[in-house]
Amino acid sequence: MSKIKFPLYKVLILITILAVPGFLYYLLQAKGKNRYKPLPIYGEKQVASTFKTKRGVKIPDTIYHTIPNLKFISVDGDSINFNSLKGDLLIVNFFYSSDSLITPKVNQVISGLNKEFENNRLIKFVSISVDSKGDNVEILKNYAKNIGAKSGKWEILNADSTITYPWIRNQFFVNVLENKEGGFVFSDKFILLDAELRIRGYYVATSFEEIKRLSEELKVLITEELRKIKAEF
Secondary structure, three states: OOOOOOOHHHHHHHHHHHHHHHHHHHHHHHHHHHHOOOOOOOOOEEEEEEEEEEOOEEEEEEEEOOOOOOEEEOOOOOEEEHHHHOOOEEEEEEEOOOOOOOHHHHHHHHHHHHHHOOOOOOEEEEEEEOOOOOOOHHHHHHHHHHHOOOOOOEEEEEOOHHHHHHHHHHHHOOOEEEOOOOOEEEOOEEEEEOOOOOEEEEEEOOOHHHHHHHHHHHHHHHHHHHHHHHHOO
């Protein structure tokens, strides 16, 4: 009895068809869980009096820490309420325009992230000055122009330091102060806020690995927000 011979290319196609599902399953199990793990929510948490029911079990809702409202001045001299930024994913950082050490490096990173996510309307950058006296509207307007910060995508904001300093310390949980030499000590971290103004991540703005993590976690948060939007319809 003669044996039936299959062409080599057909054998390779068959092996591929059998192998691909197993490989995809491995990726979902080994990679998917880590990549799409929900981001933490920072700050104090409280158990609410309301609840949701899941499979017949009542699960209390959780009230998470959110950033409260504060009124700022924009580079155009207009008042901006921080709460008006709710609904977007915010990457917040602190700076002062005359800083020649950290701020220029941070601005380069923001420009890179801005380019990476330029077509995503969910994402905005918010740079808040810690120098309320030196960074007046005229200075910040020229400063924004020089670094390519456009209102609506990258907001440059300022307010009285007697108000902003406690707000930054108590709500973002990072330090800020003016030293005796007239300089400023402030956090070099990006702080990621979700659409409800909850803190979802801290990232060292001058670290390549941290910025890479921020980029990946932004994509996770985008997915989370899109799922929420889809669930509303």
